[in-house]
Amino acid sequence: MVVRKAKFFILAFLFLFAVTLLNGTALTYAKDFSVEVDGRQLVSGASLLSEQGRIMVPVRVLGEALGLKVRWYGDERMVILQKGDLLLKLTVGSRVAEKNDGKVFMDVAPKIANGRCFVPLRFVAQTFGCQVRWDQEKQLADVKSGMVKEISLGTLSPLEPMNILNDLGAWYRMNHFGFTHVQLVQYDPQLHIVPCLAEKWEVSPDGKAVTFYLVKDARWHDGEPVTAEDVKFTFEYKLKHLKELARWTVAAIEKIEVADAHTVTFYLKEPLVYSLFKDLAIGIGIILPKHIWEDVNDPKNYTARENLIGCGPFIFESYDPASQTATFKANHDYFAGQPSVEKVKVKYYKNVDALVMALKKGEIAATYDYAMPIPASYAPALEGTPGLDLGVISDLGIMIYMAFGREYPVTEKAFREAVSYAIDYEMLVKAVAGDYGEVPGRGIVPPSLPAYDPALPRLTQDLAKANALLDQIGLKDKDGDGIRELPDGSKLRIPVTPATKKGKETMMVRAAEVICSHLKKVGIDAYIDPEVLGNEEKWQQRVWNDRDYWIYLGYATPGAVIYDGGLMYFVDAQGAFGTCADPEYVRIYQKVRQARNDSEWTAALREAQHYHARELPGLALIWGKALYPYRTDEFTGWAIRSGFGPVNYQTWFALRSR
Known part of the structure; x- marks a missing residue:
């Protein structure tokens, strides 16, 4: 027995000695x-x-x-x-x-x-x-570790109904960058595409197919494994039930094939993989659990608690309808590690005034929404608040743009030119954005985007040119009352339709008032479209579905500008919702969508900017800064994402308590 023990200790010593030699010390x-x-x-x-x-x-x-x-x-x-x-x-x-x-x-x-x-x-x-x-x-x-025990956020998007696929609701909008649900890929703070649920991928040489390899340890919040079948089901299900997806690249998916539990291939009808990644990285791309949704035939009205089951870093815990507050807890089994925040509370606010007051009082640490910065007009009320950073960042979107409809005379290039010269841009910027806006150029694309062409001139007011152009196309003030007449003798009355989305309406209506006053100076009797005021549903129907407007004032989200420079708001083509069907413009737009890399995309978008400067299918009215205020007295480590602010996927893992 003694001999056997001695041999054991000798062998153990030799093993440890060998290990130390291998490790060098x-x-x-x-x-x-x-x-x-x-x-x-x-x-x-x-x-x-x-x-x-x-x-x-x-x-x-x-x-x-x-x-x-x-x-x-x-x-x-x-x-x-x-x-x-x-x-x-x-x-x-x-x-x-x-x-x-x-x-x-x-x-x-x-x-x-x-x-x-x-x-x-x-x-x-x-x-x-x-x-x-x-x-x-x-x-x-x-x-x-600086682990955050709890953080409270505010949103202007409604928490009712509780539905993850309602694109106007908070549940969907909070998941644009990963919360309860995640995407195959995502944006990093510099807006590069990086892995998420897919750890790697391979793109075919023709740009019409991409194979994703999923992480192997992802699980749904109910414990079921995440598989390639879930990915295949997600996009087939969305294309069947969600008509709005027809506007995006995912509509170009021809088929999806599953090779094994963690490998899935997308085949496209066109070479659109570069654009597809941009879709997959935002809310459109969130993956759904097949075992929850496969028997649901009316997805936007499905409000059972199970519809909030995802595989993201946070798990839905409860909703209090009285205070309109939702509570989420950290997913300790998340495949990319546990978030640095244990609990998140999201409260719904009815208007911007209430949201701003909550920020000032420290009741919430930041706002949580998609492409909904605090309007610049509220900056004076927030400036100087102890422990609050205004969160001023370059806006990748377009603060306010003007699009033209399909009715005469807005279809005339000379009329659009006249409108562009009638506007006092410096006054408009001051009235709407204060110190947080700038006069835009004729090429639409903002300078915050790498594809921006600085060679194009900025927009300027020239009332003499505006009047001359209107006279040139026969729109004259024949009776001397200050309002021009159309060829049929009727007055030149043009409705201006502002976007009336909650949180944006006040700014948009103010801009419409200024624009109308400027157009009146050149004999255009412009007035604000009364049917959309206070009616978000009517606004959406008129602009996005019917496209029934003369002059429309809207805003371009950062996601849209990253996708195609914001062209989708002006061009009438597959994947867009504008009104300009000029074949040359459509051709350029398709070049942007079918770009295979950054350089091709930039070149195509430069061409689009020159088309805009020449033909004016639409105007940028204000380029600006975006305000996403956040508290710095209790928390540090906010990951400021270009164009989107401090609340995002990276923040969930970087945030620390002070």
Whole structure:
């Protein structure tokens, strides 16, 4: 028995000696050290290693304490740690780590000891936004994760009905960038397409097919696995039941094939993969659980609690109709790691005044909606509020644009030119946007977009040119009453239809008032369309469905401008909802949609800008800044996404309590 024990200890010693040789240095157990995370002891003594003054801890123990997703690849002796879209790759024996494909260097390399992988505590913790303090007296490494226990947000989009596919409701709009539901891909803060539910993909050479490879450990909130069948079902189901998708690239999907549980291929009718990715990265692209939705034939009226089951970083917990507040909890089993916020409350506000007051009082930390910045007119009320950042960012959208309808005389280029010269843009900007707007150029596309062409001139007022152009096409004031007449002798009366979406109506009506006053100065009796005032449903029907307007004042969302430069608001073509059917314009628009990369897209969009400058199918009226205020007195780490503000997928993993 003694001999057998001696042999065992000798073999064990030789094994450990071999391991230390492979790793290059001797292993020292930090018997007198301990580690705490947020006040709770993590490991101590024999569960810690020390090398070159650096404490090393078991990677899985540390990962779970920090809410990281830990994936071990034994054949490669590599571990991947993930929190949101931040990935850290560590290889045993190497001091070189990969952080989102960029190389970073560690003081010490990961080690294997007693069958466990040990990693440097400070390096990993700080990489994922934690603070690490060494207490010499206690021989204690004190890690503070900064986990946010609860945050309250405000929205102007209704929480009733509770339906994830109602594109006017808060449930859908909150998921444009990942909340209860996520997409195959998403935008990073610089608006590059990055992985989400799909960890990688392959695009066919002809740009008409793309194969997605899903992460293998994603689960729905009810515990069922997420599979390629769910992805296939999602888009076939949406194309069958949601008619509005006909406006987008997903309508070009010809078929979807599933190769295995985690591999799915989209085949398109046209070479539109580049544009498809832009659709898949926003609300249109959220994936649905087949086992929940396959028997639902009226999706927009499906309000059972199960319709809110997703696979995203947050799980729906409750809704209080009295306070109109929804509560969500962190998904601790999220495939990309646990979010840094334990609980989110979202409250509905009836108007911008109430929302702004809640921000000032600190009742909410930020607003949560899609493409709904606080109107610039509220900036003076918010400026100087302690602990509040105005969140001023370049607006990737178009604050206000003008589109022309299909009726004479707005179909005449000379008339559109006259309208463009009649407007006092500096006065309009001052009246509507104050210091947060600028006079736009003739090419529509805002300077915040890389495809912007600075060579095109800015719009200017010239009343003499406006009057001359109107005279030239026979629209003259024959009776001297200050209003021009049409060829049939009737007065030149033109309705101006403003967008009356909640949260936008006040700004749009104010702009319409200014525009009407300017057009009257050149003999156009312009007036605000009374039928859409206070009637969001009528506005949507008139503009998006019937396209029954003469002059329309709208706003371009950042998502639309990223997709096609905002052309969809002006062109009458597949995937758009404008009124200009000029074959040349349609051809250019298709070039934008069928671009295969950034350079082709930029070139096509430059061509579109020159067409706009020449033919004026529509005008940008104000380019501006977007205001997305957020509290800085309680929270830090807001991830400001270009064009969209501070509340987004990245923020859920980066936010910290002060």
